[in-house]
Amino acid sequence: MRIDTTRFGVVEIDDSSIIRMPRGPLGFEDRTSYCLIQHRPDTSFRWLQSTEDPRLAFVVVDPSEFFSDYEIELTDADVERLSLESAEDAMVLVIATVAENGAEVTVNLLAPIVINSKNLVGMQVVLQDNRYSVKHPLATQSKGDCSQETADSHPAAQTKAA
């Protein structure tokens, strides 16, 4: 299948590699069909490109490349939506945001994209876990711990049992 993209021009993709999201990522719920594009060969970052909207693409990365202790727990609802039969079938990607000046890269650890590698059904999962941030910085991080609360943590996440 040929798809049009604003960043990469016309791209030829394998139909069997298309990722279906019954509901698209928050803010883009009506964009339900995507493919993964490896734009540069020497990087673990890839682009999750909408096959429906040429302008829509997210930079994504496997969080285990950067974080040794990133663990996600899926609710029964998530597992059901993905038809996940085994944890091993789950492919986890986090969305990276690059600041306008290009100096800062952050990843959203609170709402990863989870894809069932068996049927290529995916969704953006909102974790119940308060430890993780939507803007976890990457640039100065070597592979390490990501579960400290950062200054960017949502204020609600700071409250423990009162």
Next chain:
Amino acid sequence: MLVLARKVGQSIIINDNIELLVIEVRGDQVRLGIDAPKSIPVHRKELLEQIRAENVKAASESDVDSVSKALGEASDS
């Protein structure tokens, strides 16, 4: 929007299978208990708003080259 007044200890039942219980009121904060089937996601609204905003920001990069450069540097660290 349906508006109901509840006292501490009172509940609201939604859709026959979701219960919202007012547990405590302290100053301007209300502590709510939510009893819902595990298949139904429950989240703080502002959290979803925050994620939505971050998605929009993440999707708005336009210059592939400067993005690749920034990511290249992040990869190296």
